[in-house]
Amino acid sequence: MSGTLLSVRDLTLTVQGEGGPRTLIDNVAFDLREGEILGLVGESGSGKSLLCRSLVRLLPSLLIRMESGAIHLQGRDLATISDAEMLKVRGGEIGMIFQNPTSHLDPVMRIGDQIAEGIRYHQRLGAGPARAAAVEILAQVGFPDPKRQYDSYPHEFSGGMRQRAMIGVALSCDPKILIADEPTTALDVTIQAQILTLLMDIRDKRGLSIILITHDLGIVAQTCDRIAVMRAGRLLEQGPKRQILSNPKDPYTINLISSHPSMPEGTAAAMFVPAEAPVAGLPRVKPLLEIDDLHVRFRTGGSLFKGGAKTISAVAGVSLQVMPGETVGIVGESGSGKSTLARAILGLNEISSGHVSFDGVDLAQQRGAGLAKLRREAAMVFQDPYNALNPRLTIGQTLAEVLKVQGKCPPSAIRARVEELLDLVGLEREFATRKPRSMSGGQCQRAGIARALAVDPKLIIADECVAALDVTIQAQIIALFRQLTETMNLTLLFIAHDLAIVRNLCERVIVMYRGEIVEQGRSEEIFARPQHAYTAALIAAIPDIDPDRPLLSRPAPRCDLLPMPVLPAETMP
Amino acid sequence: MHRYRFILTRPFQFLPVLFGISVITFILVRLIPGDPARNILGTRATPAALANIRAQYGLDQPVWLQYFYFLKNLANGEMGKSILYKIDVLQLIGTRIEPTIALVLTSVVLSILIAVPMAAIAARNAGRAPDHAVRIVSTFGIGLPPFWLGLMLIILFSVQLGVLPVSGYGSTFGDKLSHLVLPSLTVALSLSTVLTRSLRSAMIEQLKSDVATAARARGMPESIVFWRHVVPNSLVPTINLLAVNIGWLIGGTVVVETVFALPGMGQLLVRAIFSRDYMVVQGVAMTFACATVLVNFLADIVTVAVDPRVKL
Numbered sequence: 001m002s003g004t005l006l007s008v009r010d011l012t013l014t015v016q017g018e019g020g021p022r023t024l025i026d027n028v029a030f031d032l033r034e035g036e037i038l039g040l041v042g043e044s045g046s047g048k049s050l051l052c053r054s055l056v057r058l059l060p061s062l063l064i065r066m067e068s069g070a071i072h073l074q075g076r077d078l079a080t081i082s083d084a085e086m087l088k089v090r091g092g093e094i095g096m097i098f099q100n101p102t103s104h105l106d107p108v109m110r111i112g113d114q115i116a117e118g119i120r121y122h123q124r125l126g127a128g129p130a131r132a133a134a135v136e137i138l139a140q141v142g143f144p145d146p147k148r149q150y151d152s153y154p155h156e157f158s159g160g161m162r163q164r165a166m167i168g169v170a171l172s173c174d175p176k177i178l179i180a181d182e183p184t185t186a187l188d189v190t191i192q193a194q195i196l197t198l199l200m201d202i203r204d205k206r207g208l209s210i211i212l213i214t215h216d217l218g219i220v221a222q223t224c225d226r227i228a229v230m231r232a233g234r235l236l237e238q239g240p241k242r243q244i245l246s247n248p249k250d251p252y253t254i255n256l257i258s259s260h261p262s263m264p265e266g267t268a269a270a271m272f273v274p275a276e277a278p279v280a281g282l283p284r285v286k287p288l289l290e291i292d293d294l295h296v297r298f299r300t301g302g303s304l305f306k307g308g309a310k311t312i313s314a315v316a317g318v319s320l321q322v323m324p325g326e327t328v329g330i331v332g333e334s335g336s337g338k339s340t341l342a343r344a345i346l347g348l349n350e351i352s353s354g355h356v357s358f359d360g361v362d363l364a365q366q367r368g369a370g371l372a373k374l375r376r377e378a379a380m381v382f383q384d385p386y387n388a389l390n391p392r393l394t395i396g397q398t399l400a401e402v403l404k405v406q407g408k409c410p411p412s413a414i415r416a417r418v419e420e421l422l423d424l425v426g427l428e429r430e431f432a433t434r435k436p437r438s439m440s441g442g443q444c445q446r447a448g449i450a451r452a453l454a455v456d457p458k459l460i461i462a463d464e465c466v467a468a469l470d471v472t473i474q475a476q477i478i479a480l481f482r483q484l485t486e487t488m489n490l491t492l493l494f495i496a497h498d499l500a501i502v503r504n505l506c507e508r509v510i511v512m513y514r515g516e517i518v519e520q521g522r523s524e525e526i527f528a529r530p531q532h533a534y535t536a537a538l539i540a541a542i543p544d545i546d547p548d549r550p551l552l553s554r555p556a557p558r559c560d561l562l563p564m565p566v567l568p569a570e571t572m573p
Numbered sequence: 574m575h576r577y578r579f580i581l582t583r584p585f586q587f588l589p590v591l592f593g594i595s596v597i598t599f600i601l602v603r604l605i606p607g608d609p610a611r612n613i614l615g616t617r618a619t620p621a622a623l624a625n626i627r628a629q630y631g632l633d634q635p636v637w638l639q640y641f642y643f644l645k646n647l648a649n650g651e652m653g654k655s656i657l658y659k660i661d662v663l664q665l666i667g668t669r670i671e672p673t674i675a676l677v678l679t680s681v682v683l684s685i686l687i688a689v690p691m692a693a694i695a696a697r698n699a700g701r702a703p704d705h706a707v708r709i710v711s712t713f714g715i716g717l718p719p720f721w722l723g724l725m726l727i728i729l730f731s732v733q734l735g736v737l738p739v740s741g742y743g744s745t746f747g748d749k750l751s752h753l754v755l756p757s758l759t760v761a762l763s764l765s766t767v768l769t770r771s772l773r774s775a776m777i778e779q780l781k782s783d784v785a786t787a788a789r790a791r792g793m794p795e796s797i798v799f800w801r802h803v804v805p806n807s808l809v810p811t812i813n814l815l816a817v818n819i820g821w822l823i824g825g826t827v828v829v830e831t832v833f834a835l836p837g838m839g840q841l842l843v844r845a846i847f848s849r850d851y852m853v854v855q856g857v858a859m860t861f862a863c864a865t866v867l868v869n870f871l872a873d874i875v876t877v878a879v880d881p882r883v884k885l
Binding site: 056058088089091095096104105107108109117121122166169173 | 788881
């Protein structure tokens with residue numbers, strides 16, 4: 001590692017608000033060395049994305065101004081150069097990749113053309129040479145058939161391949177610095193590992209420097225050389241990776257590290273002793289939920305006049321028993337059918353064949369009675385807390401609505417019950433009068449849990465309910481779930497793609513892959529001795545916060561290249 | 574190329590649509606009060622003469638049988654005979670269809686030529702003076718009724734300046750074109766406002782989109798970001814809006830053709846309605862319906878060509 005490439009000094013950004021200017025980035029200074037990966041860590045709203053966009057003057061609003069500061073890149077100050085020069089810096093010297101490749105790639109332009117566009121503009125190459133260069137880059141970022149795939153459109157690829165294309169676009173003009181803004185947050189854990197490996201690989205081959213923005217300390221521990229921690233627009237702490245992780249100085253950094261789900265080895269799962277041993281067929285304990293050979297299929301394509309309808313098997317032959325009081329985690333990548341399974345259990349998806357019985361009532365045979373029972377005794381907590389709450393109702397009204405509809409609470413007692421629910425989920429009672437938009441993500445999710453608890457359920461299904469939250473908030477919500485299951489004899493079905501969280505919370509784990517259960521058992525055993533290759537790959541792909549436990553050295557199965565199982569329409573029963 | 578396979582299958586779906594249209598036009602025409610035979614022969618005609626005319630055009634038959642003959646003729650590519658002009662309806666439409674097609678085409682091209690630059694200026698200066706100027710002009714365009722606007726254009730260009738013909742339709746190509754300038758301008762001034770508004774909001778949205786941010790982040794100048802990324806992504810919703818408006822325009826040429834005395838389908842339709850010329854009204858209505866269906870079909874093809882994600 002040699003000299004300093006980028007040097008940021010006293011950078012301050014303000015936004016022109018109603019009550020005068022408000023500081024967004026406060027006196028930030030950091031250096032980026034050649035060939036280094038710098039991890040910029042912080043929760044949402046800490047200003048890490050804004051900081052990086054300000055480097056190339058891509059501010060999201062005209063109201064945001066750079067008050068002071070200098071950005072030195074190889075003898076020039078990016079804060080003072082003209083807009084025309086900045087055009088050359090963007091792409092040519094600093095490339096960017098983004099969290100969501102789907103929205104950042106032009107949907108109506110061929111993938112190869114988007115890479116060639118920068119080459120043609122910056123390097124003034126003709127159409128032919130630019131195309132050849134773009135094909136070369138596609139091959140470098142891992143497209144198996146770059147010549148043909150040049151002409152494909154973004155929607156024809158999976159999320160992982162789209163992110164590879166995005167990296168290709170950023171690399172097209174041979175930049176010296178790559179800014180990666182949460183590049184793997186929207187991806188599955190095995191794909192995430194591939195993308196991170198690709199980024200490190202590119203760093204090694206091209207010798208460029210990377211600023212990696214992320215909220216996941218595990219990713220930082222696995223990939224970065226140095227770490228900078230941001231909160232509320234300030235850089236709290238920066239330094240070499242090992243020093244920060246083993247000896248954090250700032251209380252916020254300490255909290256961030258202790259909140260990381262993979263951190264305390266085996267504490268939660270080991271400490272949590274289930275009331276009933278979750279062995280199926282134990283005498284006298286009737287399972288609360290019984291699923292027997294459940295199939296859910298969707299028809300896609302085809303129309304009234306032409307045939308060609310295909311059937312996608314989202315859930316293919318799942319059998320499962322959940323005992324009262326159990327906490328079961330369902331893990332798997334997107335498309336593995338875990339959400340479809342949850343929706344089928346609650347009667348939100350039609351069941352193609354098989355049985356789901358809840359507390360002795362079979363949903364397929366007595367649909368009306370089963371659904372009525374489910375609505376009174378089971379509840380769901382959703383992924384996006386903002387969209388799952390009615391924005392026009394206060395939290396109190398939302399909770400009261402459930403209580404009224406279910407008729408489990410006399411009208412005079414509703415108020416008291418609402419307050420009791422808020423106490424349960426750790427919200428102040430004054431939240432009863434607030435609306436979702438004036439609350440944070442974590443507070444909204446607590447309200448969502450309170451709404452689920454309002455029906456006094458036997459079963460709660462939580463579908464990716466912490467995926468959209470910051471790590472510190474995640475840890476709080478998990479702690480809340482743990483406390484609730486312990487005190488209320490609740491049965492919890494916890495769906496997540498984050499295995500670390502599931503390991504900490506659930507006593508039993510079910511691993512789903514392409515609509516089937518490939519493995520199930522007690523959490524400690526599954527994580528210690530995975531039997532199925534897919535489970536092993538999933539576990540190996542989790543970025544550990546310990547930098548001495550490297551990210552998988554062997555390539556994970558390229559699940560993103562394999563199609564969903566598609567059955568011909570005739571096999572529909 | 575299976576995305577384009579619908580071009581072969583879609584026309585079969587038009588059959589029930591056209592059948593439905595034929596039923597409705599047939600019934601509606603006969604609901605207009607009045608009697609074609611009395612219209613031709615006048616109020617003093619003898620009952621025998623009236624009955625003679627009715628028998629000649631099959632008007633004495635039960636309605637369902639008349640409809641059956643109408644369908645049977647349609648299947649043979651005939652639409653019956655005009656009571657007023659005494660010639661085949663199809664032949665009649667053939668002589669009148671050219672000015673209407675020309676008017677619709679020139680109007681659409683002209684409104685696109687007006688709308689795209691206007692929307693681009695407004696979107697790239699959103700919230701500033703040029704944007705407000707475009708909005709004020711658009712509001713005028715929507716507010717002014719075509720018959721009045723047409724008359725004002727005639728007064729300005731034909732009467733005062735004397736550069737363009739007042740009305741009618743020429744015989745040579747250049748002559749025809751000069752006769753079409755004012756009518757199509759009248760139509761385009763109101764049609765382009767709708768398109769401008771739709772395009773402007775789509776462009777403003779796309780200028781803020783992640784696609785535009787990503788293009789800027791790889792160093793593309795604002796002009797390339799706009800014309801290569803923003804514009805293509807803004808077109809899709811506007812294509813369908815344009816198709817709906819062309820459908821409306823085809824039926825709406827009546828007013829403009831009347832103001833400018835263009836011998837087109839609209840004029841023919843008005844006369845046919847007044848003289849209760851059932852066959853002509855049916856024929857023109859069916860032609861308009863077919864044209865509307867065809868325009869929407871073309872719009873679907875264009876949408877598929879512009880947006881690779883769309884499957885029909």
